[in-house]
Amino acid sequence: MSASIKSRILPSVMKRANSSSSALKHTPLYDLHVNAGATIVPFAGFSMPLQYKDQTISASHRWTREHSGLFDVSHMVQWFIRGENATAYLESITPSSLKELAPFHSTLSAFTNEQGGIIDDTIIAKHDDNTYYVVTNAACSVKDEANLKSHLENWKGVELERVQDRALIAIQGPETATVIQSLAPSNDFSALKFGQSAYVDFKGIRCLVSRGGYTGEDGFEISVPADASIDFAQSILANKNVRPIGLGARDTLRLEAGMCLYGSDIDDTTSPVEGSLSWIVGKRRREENNFIGSSRILKEIKEGASRRRVGFIIENAPARHGSIIEVDGVQVGNITSGCPSPSLSKNIAMGYVTTGFHKTGTSVHVKVRNKLQPATVVRMPFVPSKYYR
Incomplete structure (x- = not known):
């Protein structure tokens, strides 16, 4: 089975590459992957691990479902959006109800175009009424930045920061909470529910911890300073229940979880309704009808796609x-x-x-x-x- 999986995962991974091999970027964890014997492939402009030595994709997949897997997702783009009009700005370019979000709660959302298609899917986390933490796809980096900047002029005082000095690490699987709790015993991670986030110190390293992920398992995504990321990842991997997991198993895990891969399952022509994502369109937003692409999207919600x-x-x-x-x-x-x-x-x-x-x-x-x-x-x-x- 593992050979069959690899023959189907590798082409889709390669399809997402958007740079020549000489121009590929490295995440802060690149040396860790190489030292762990990873098979490195191009993905969304980065050199990324497909799988690791002595681990088939199927074995890595099952390990994550049964124990805990560490994923490097530092190729994803992290943003901070700040300002007194930050909520109104984001609600103008997404269909989500962000006013109603409590502090340090998040939602899956999407940037939509005038035709009601999805420019990119994204996670939006509200820290307070004037501060949002947003994660977007690496393969959409250029068009996301252009889209975000093109609407800034309409909103006085909104500042857009593309985070450059942090890695993003995902830990997924049923034993993950125990692993993370052991690294920061003074924190109660049982109080952090799915979709919630918090700033946490791990032995003096200030991290932004979000409970969620891309596998359907319980887990966390942790934004960590780039210069501390390898040591941080190694402290996680020191636990015998954690293994590094590559893109191959990440893809099979997210597919079992019914989650979309942008560029394959959704794109600029796909509406949230077609993509079975109508739930990201908030009730108030449907009534207000004031987000980009709302004409098509609301019509499809009412009449069907x-x-x-x-x-x-x-x-x-x-x-x-x-x-x-x-x-x-x-x-x-x-x-x-x-x-x-x-x-x-x-x-x-x-x-x-x-x-x-x-x-x-x-x-x-x-x-x-x-x-x-x-x-x-x-x-x-x-x-x-x-x-x-």
């Missing part, structure tokens, strides 16, 4: 991005992500189908290597989420 993102179990052979979905010989959609599931020992995928074929239990066929394979529409996530709420 022409296509929907759904999950599939596929028999016989795993599908990959671009595979055609058919019903009675007629194309009704395409697969956007797919792999053999290490947790379920089944072939899973997500993709878009014409509305009407999106209902759970619908039978379709997916073309894999020019052969039609039976498939069934199923609910996501494929593996139940274990967030700490």
Whole structure:
């Protein structure tokens, strides 16, 4: 199974590279990856670990589900947005209800364009009414910055800071809370719920800790000073229950969790409604109808979209991005992500189908290597989420 997974993960990882190998950037943890025997690949302009020596992608995946895995996500872009109009500014370019967020609570959101498409998906954490911490995708770095700056002129006093001197480390899995608690015993991490964040000192290192992640497991994402990041990561990896995990398992884990990969599952043409993300559009925002792209998005919420993102179990052979979905010989959609599931020992995928074929239990066929394979529409996530709420 691991060879089959690798053959499907590697092309999608390589597809996300946007620079020549000579121009690839390194995260602050790059030397740690090399010393750990990582297979390094280009991803979103960075040299990133795909997997580590003596660990197949499947083994890394299962380790994270059963124990705890450390992921370098420092390629993601961290921002601080400050100012008395920061809330109004962010609400003008996203459909989320940010006024209602409590301090140090967060929400999944999206930057939308005039056509109602998704420029990028993002996590927005409110520290106070005038301060937000925002994390965006590395592959969208250039267009995100252009988008954010293009709207600043409309909002007096809003300041945009792109954080340059911090790493971002994700620790995921059922044993993660115990591991993190041992590193900062004076803090009570049981009080930090999914979607909440706090500043925490780890042996004198000031970190921003957010409870959440991209695997469906309980976990934390930790923003740490770049110059302390390798020592910090090594202190985590000193625990026998933690292993470093690369992009390969990160992709299979997020797919089992039903989470989107920008550029594959959602893009500039996809609306939140099509992407089954209508819930990020706040109730008040629907009533106010004053965010970019609201005309299309609110119409689709009311009347329905022409296509929907759904999950599939596929028999016989795993599908990959671009595979055609058919019903009675007629194309009704395409697969956007797919792999053999290490947790379920089944072939899973997500993709878009014409509305009407999106209902759970619908039978379709997916073309894999020019052969039609039976498939069934199923609910996501494929593996139940274990967030700490």
